Amino acid sequence: MRLVMKFGGTSLSEAERMIRSAEIVNSYAKNNELVVVCSAAGDVTDKLLEIVEKARRGRAEDVERIHAYLESLHRGLLEAVGDVRVREDVSVFADQLLRELRRAVSGILYLREVTPRSMDYVLSFGEKLSTRIFSGVLSSMGLKTYYLDGGEAGIVTDSSFGEATPLIEATKLNVRRRLVRLLDEGYTPVVTGFIAANEEGVVTTLGRGGSDYTATLLAYCIQADEVQLWTDVDGLMTSNPKIVPDSRVLEYVSYNEAIEMALFGAKGLHPRALEPAMMAKIPIRIKNTFNPSGRGTLVYERSERDDKEPVKAVLLVNSVAMLTVRGPSMVGRPGTAVRILDTLHKAGVNVMMISQSVSESSISLIIRREKMEKAVSAIEKALLGTGVVASVESEDDVAVVAVIGEGMKGTPGIASRVFGAVASKGVNVRMIAQGSSELNISFVVKEEQAVEAVRAVHAEYNLSGRR
Numbered sequence: 001m002r003l004v005m006k007f008g009g010t011s012l013s014e015a016e017r018m019i020r021s022a023e024i025v026n027s028y029a030k031n032n033e034l035v036v037v038c039s040a041a042g043d044v045t046d047k048l049l050e051i052v053e054k055a056r057r058g059r060a061e062d063v064e065r066i067h068a069y070l071e072s073l074h075r076g077l078l079e080a081v082g083d084v085r086v087r088e089d090v091s092v093f094a095d096q097l098l099r100e101l102r103r104a105v106s107g108i109l110y111l112r113e114v115t116p117r118s119m120d121y122v123l124s125f126g127e128k129l130s131t132r133i134f135s136g137v138l139s140s141m142g143l144k145t146y147y148l149d150g151g152e153a154g155i156v157t158d159s160s161f162g163e164a165t166p167l168i169e170a171t172k173l174n175v176r177r178r179l180v181r182l183l184d185e186g187y188t189p190v191v192t193g194f195i196a197a198n199e200e201g202v203v204t205t206l207g208r209g210g211s212d213y214t215a216t217l218l219a220y221c222i223q224a225d226e227v228q229l230w231t232d233v234d235g236l237m238t239s240n241p242k243i244v245p246d247s248r249v250l251e252y253v254s255y256n257e258a259i260e261m262a263l264f265g266a267k268g269l270h271p272r273a274l275e276p277a278m279m280a281k282i283p284i285r286i287k288n289t290f291n292p293s294g295r296g297t298l299v300y301e302r303s304e305r306d307d308k309e310p311v312k313a314v315l316l317v318n319s320v321a322m323l324t325v326r327g328p329s330m331v332g333r334p335g336t337a338v339r340i341l342d343t344l345h346k347a348g349v350n351v352m353m354i355s356q357s358v359s360e361s362s363i364s365l366i367i368r369r370e371k372m373e374k375a376v377s378a379i380e381k382a383l384l385g386t387g388v389v390a391s392v393e394s395e396d397d398v399a400v401v402a403v404i405g406e407g408m409k410g411t412p413g414i415a416s417r418v419f420g421a422v423a424s425k426g427v428n429v430r431m432i433a434q435g436s437s438e439l440n441i442s443f444v445v446k447e448e449q450a451v452e453a454v455r456a457v458h459a460e461y462n463l464s465g466r467r
Helices: 015-029 044-056 060-080 084-111 116-140 169-183 210-222 255-263 273-282 304-308 336-346 369-383 412-422 447-460
Strands: 002-009 033-038 143-148 187-190 197-198 203-205 224-232 252-254 284-288 298-299 311-327 350-356 362-368 391-404 429-434 440-446
Touching: 002 015, 002 210, 015 033, 015 060, 015 116, 033 116, 033 169, 033 210, 044 060, 044 084, 044 116, 060 084, 060 116, 084 116, 116 143, 116 187, 116 197, 116 203, 169 187, 169 210, 187 210, 197 210, 210 224, 210 273, 210 298, 224 252, 252 255, 255 273, 255 311, 255 391, 273 284, 311 369, 311 447, 336 350, 336 362, 350 429, 362 369, 362 440, 369 391, 391 447, 412 429, 412 440, 412 447, 440 447
Parallel strands: 002 033, 002 224, 033 187, 143 187, 224 284, 252 298
Antiparallel strands: 197 203, 284 298, 311 362, 311 391, 350 362, 391 440, 429 440
8 A cells, every 4th residue: 555644743742752653654664655744843833933933023042042942852852763873864964954943043033024935944944853853763763764845745836935835736746756756666755744845946834734734735646545644632533522521533534524623623634634635535544643553533535324423523612702793774785794704804804603694684703702802893993884784792702512424414303403402401502503515513602501512412412422
C-alpha cells in the first residue's frame, strides 16, 4: 500500500515522543510505501506567533527569551536522533535554521513592522525544524529518508499569505514528478506540513489545519491508498468526553459527517483537509500516537451500512452570542438579510448560524462571543434609523448544540426525538437551524443548560453503545 502518515505537534513535542512516532513509521515501512508529513513540535507555532508580536512591539528582551526557549526545545529534540553522525548533520541544519530565524525576527524588531509575507516566513521555521529532526530519527532507525519542505515537494499556491490556496494542477504535476520518483528509488520522503511556495518560490503557509491539508493534498497527488493522521486522541467521538463521560470513538464516519464534526470543533481533523481526499475518494484514518493499537476512526465515502445509525454525534459550541434583529418594515422587503450580513462582513464578523421565520419580522444570528459588541455597533450604525431595523438585541449566555449524522436524511421523527429528549430535561430551545441536506440539526440553548441538552440527546440515541 501507498500511505501518507501525518504526525501532529503533540506527537513530536519531546524526544521520547519523536522516538515513539518514528517506531510507528518504522513498523509500517516494512510492507508499504510511505510519505511522512510533520507539524511543528508542541507549542512552537504559538511561540513563533508570539515572537513576531513581541518583535513588532520592540520588546527585545522578550524576543531573546522566546528564541532561547525555541533553541532549547529543539536541542532537546535532537537527543531523539540515535545515530551520532546523523545527529551531527541534523544539528548543523538546525543551527542554520535558528540563525535564519533570528535574522528574520531581528528585521521585524528593527522595523517594528510585520507583513503577511514575513509572517509566513517566520512561521515556516517550526515545521522545518521538527521535520528535519524527525527525518534524522527515522534515518537513525534504518529508513532511507529524504527531507523536503512543502515547496520542494511540489506544492504550489497563490500568494494569499497566511491562508494560501494550492494550484491543484501545477501541484499535482510537481508532486508526482518529485515524490513518486523518490518512492520508486526506495526513499521515504519526510515533508513539512503547513508550508508551500507560490509560483515565484516565496514561502507561503496553508493556514489553520495546514499540516492535515498537506497530507491529504500529497495523497491526492500520488494516488495514495490511505491517509493516516496521527494525533493525541483515539479518533472522532460521539461527543466531548469531558461533558459526556460515556462518549465512544466512532469507528466509521462519512466525509460529510467528518466535515460537520470538524466545523463544530471535533478534535483531530480540519474540514479543509477533507477536500483532496474526497476528490480522490481516499480514506482517512485518525489514529492515536499514544495508543497505536487502537482502531481509530476511518473517514470514507458513505455506504448504506451506516443507515442504521442516523445520529452519529452530538457536539457543543460555547463562546457564542445570539443577535436578533427586528423590524416590522423588514416584512416583504427584499434585500434586508443581505444588508445585515453585508454589514457584519464589512465589520469582520463571521456568521456561524442564521434563522428567520416566514413572517420575516426578525432574523437571529449566531456569532463568536468576542465579536458581539462590534457586531451590535455595526448594525446599529448602518441600519438603525433607516426605516428597516427597529431594534438589535444581543445575548451572550447561549451555546449551540449540533446533532450530526448522514443517516438522518429521510428518516422520520429525528427532530421529534431530539427536541423531545431536550424538553424532558426542562431545557428551552431558543433557535433552530437545519439545512435541506438533513445532515445537521443545530439549536441554541442557554449556556447553563447546554451540557444537559447534549447529554439528553446522546442518551436518547444511545451513542455510548451500551445495551
